[in-house]
Amino acid sequence: EAQVTQNPRYLITVTGKKLTVTCSQNMNHEYMSWYRQDPGLGLRQIYYSMNVEVTDKGDVPEGYKVSRKEKRNFPLILESPSPNQTSLYFCASSFRSPDQPQHFGDGTRLSIL
Amino acid sequence: GQQLNQSPQSMFIQEGEDVSMNCTSSSIFNTWLWYKQDPGEGPVLLIALYKAGELTSNGRLTAQFGITRKDSFLNISASIPSDVGIYFCAGLNTGTASKLTFGTGTRLQVTL
Numbered sequence: 001e002a003q004v005t006q007n008p009r010y011l012i013t014v015t016g017k018k019l020t021v022t023c024s025q026n027m028n029h030e031y032m033s034w035y036r037q038d039p040g041l042g043l044r045q046i047y048y049s050m051n052v053e054v055t056d057k058g059d060v061p062e063g064y065k066v067s068r069k070e071k072r073n074f075p076l077i078l079e080s081p082s083p084n085q086t087s088l089y090f091c092a093s094s095f096r097s098p099d100q101p102q103h104f105g106d107g108t109r110l111s112i113l
Numbered sequence: 114g115q116q117l118n119q120s121p122q123s124m125f126i127q128e129g130e131d132v133s134m135n136c137t138s139s140s141i142f143n144t145w146l147w148y149k150q151d152p153g154e155g156p157v158l159l160i161a162l163y164k165a166g167e168l169t170s171n172g173r174l175t176a177q178f179g180i181t182r183k184d185s186f187l188n189i190s191a192s193i194p195s196d197v198g199i200y201f202c203a204g205l206n207t208g209t210a211s212k213l214t215f216g217t218g219t220r221l222q223v224t225l
Contacts (some may be wrong), residue, residue, distance in 0.1 A: 004155075005124040011156070011199075031172070033213070035215070036129055040122075040217060041217060042117075042119070042201060043156070043201060043203075043215040044215065045212055045213060045214070048212065048213075056212075058212055059212065059214070060190075061149055084130045090155050090156075092155070093158055095162045098212075098213040099143075099144040099161065099205050100161075101147070101158040102158060102213075104154075104155025104156050104157070106153075106154060106155055107154070107155055108154075
């Protein structure tokens, strides 16, 4: 089954404790992206990747890092999480570019205390 | 960054009614997309529009790419309870970057 898998689905942690949210897709997609969703603000793009070893900033990259060492994986790293990064995070992938149908994961709800 | 204003923010309608929502941008987009998000899930693509003036349907859904390329519209005809969710527009300008900008969403509630 074609899918985008995010882990963990839920996480409560404390300020400053490094964390990684993993994202994996099994569709051989080139394009992958991370979004955060906050009430009243919709989805905002954090980082995206056009292919292996090619990543670029979205609209809200501050406080986040990503890597794309393999085509299927696109982890999101919070080196020193802060409370303003409490949010619902979605990973998505599409075949080659974001104007093609993006498959979204089920989301990761992060709470930073 | 670019801003997409979506309206209305929320709608409460009765089953069987038609729904209209729109999205406006301060800048031009080459592609407009409409997504729906069901509670507890990620968004799912409904319709993609690639040309100014384009009108595209997907079942009871119809979307239009505005002539100015700064707006887009989504209509849902004869709404049913499973139409409940949040509808997002998204714009893409491939001329500058492959960043997708989402609107703030329209929350749709359908009453029986």
